[in-house]
Amino acid sequence: MKKRKLLEERFFRYLTGAAAWSLMAILLLIIGVIFYRGFNALTPDMILRLPKGGFYYGGEGGVLNAIVGSLYIAGGATLLAILAGFPAALFINVHLIRFTRTRNFIRYLLDALWGIPSIVYGAFGFTLMLLMGMQASLLAGIITVALLIIPIMVRTFDEVLSTIPRGLPEAAFALGSTNTQTAFRVIFRQGMPGFITAVLLSFGRGIGDAASVLFTAGYTDRIPVNLDEPAATLPLAIFFQLGSPIPEVRDRAFASAIILTVIILIISIISRAIGHKFK
C-alpha cells in the first residue's frame, strides 16, 4: 500500500513537472525563433530611424515610427484605462460591498467584455470614429485600445481588492475614516503591488494588439505630433513586413518582434521594481 502511494506521488510529480517544463520550453522556443530570425536584421537603424521610401521592399530605414506610435497608443490607453478603471473597481468593492447581486452582475459583464475578440473592439472603435467624424488617428487608436483593456484592468483591480482582508478596511472605518480616506490611504496602499501587475497586464495587451488599431489608428511612416494624426504600431509593422515576398523584409518583421518583446520586458522590470517598494 505504501509503495503504491509513493508511486502515485512520483507519477504526479513527473506529470506536473512535464507540463511545467514543456511550457517553459515552448516559451523559450518562441523567443529563440524570434531572435534567430530577427537578430541579424536588428540594426541600430531599425530602432533609431523612420522608414525611408521603399522600406517595405527592402529599402533603408527603421521602425521608429511604429515604436513611438505603439508607446503612445499603449501608454495613452493605459492611462485612460486607469482613470476609468480604478474608480470603477473601487466603486464595486467599497460602495457596492453590500449589494452582492449588482456586484456579481457587473463582474459578469466585465468578464464577458474581457472575452470579446479585439477585432470586435476595432470594429466598434471604427464605427464610433465615423460617428464622431474622426479619421484614423492616434486618439481613435487610444480610445479603442482603452476600451479593450478597461475590462482587464477593472477585473484585475477588482480581484486584488477582493483579496484584501475585510478586517483591514474595517479597522480604518473603526478609526472614523470616510469611504474615500479608507480607499486611498489603506486599500490603495495594500493593493499597490497587485495594481501594478494589473497595469502591466493591460499595457502588454494594449501594445501587442493589432486588430483593434488596424482601422482606428491607421498606419503612417511619420511620428504623429497631434492626436488627430494617424499612428503606426509595432504589431501592424510586423504584420506588413511579414506579408512581404522579400526575405530580408520578413527578417525585419522578426527584428520588430524582438523590439516589441524587449519593450514589454523593460516595462515589466520597471513596474516590478516599483511594486517591490510598496511591499
Place this chain on the structure above:
Amino acid sequence: MQSTIAISNLQVQAGSQPILTDINLEIPVNRITVLLGPSGCGKTTLLRCMNRLNDLDKGLKVSGRILIDGEDIYADGVYVPGVRQKMGLLSQRPWPLPMSIAHNIAYGLKLKGERDKRQITHKVEEHLRQVGLWDEVRHRLGAPATSLSIGQQQRLCLARGLAVQPSIILADEPTSALDPTSSKIIENLFRQLKQQYTIILVTHILRQAKRLADHVVFMSDGRIIEQGPPDQLFTNPQSPQLRDYLVDGN
C-alpha cells in the same frame, strides 16, 4: 469629557432571523463592562452596533435606539465617522494598516485634523508609551507595522485607537489571537485605561471576565439574560443559562 451609552429596545435582524432581541442596556462610565456569553449569542453584533460597524454587513436590519451622549447614533443624518471616533476598537486579531509603525498612530491623528509635524511626533510617542510599546519600537518607528509580533501589533492597534482620542474602548475578544503573556499585558492595560475610558469587552473566557469585569452582561440567543456586578452574577446566578455556562466554563 466622558461619553455615556444607553441602549433601548434594540433589535437586529438578518432577513427574518433575529440576531439581537430586545436589548436594553446602560453602560457604566469609567468601568469595564464585559459582554459574556457563548459563541454566536450576538455579543459581537451588539458591539458592532455601538460604532455602526455593522453598517458594513449586508442585510442587517437595526431598530431601536443607541444613545451616545444622548444622541441617537441611528438617527437620520448622523455623521457615522464622527460616531466611530468616539470609540476605539480592538478586534479579535490585530489589523495594522499597511504603513510604518509611526504612521499607524499618525493616521488616527491626521484623521482628527492634526497637521503639525512636531505635535504628531510627540503624540506618536505618547500613545506608544500609553500601551507600553515605546521602548520596544523606538528604534524602528519607520519599520512596517506588520513586522511586529501579533501581541505587539494588538497593542499598536490599541495605541492607534487611543490616538483618535475616544472616550470609549470597544474590545472584541482582543486576546483571542494572543499568547498568555501578551494577553496579560492587554488585560493590565485595560485595568489602567479604565480610569480614563469606558471599556466594553466582549469575551467568552469566563476567567477573563472574572479578572476584569466591573459590570457583567450575560447574553444568550441574542438576548440579555442577566446583568449586574460580577460578585452577584458569578456567585448567585439567577438564570439556568448562566448557571450552565458557569459550570461549563470553569
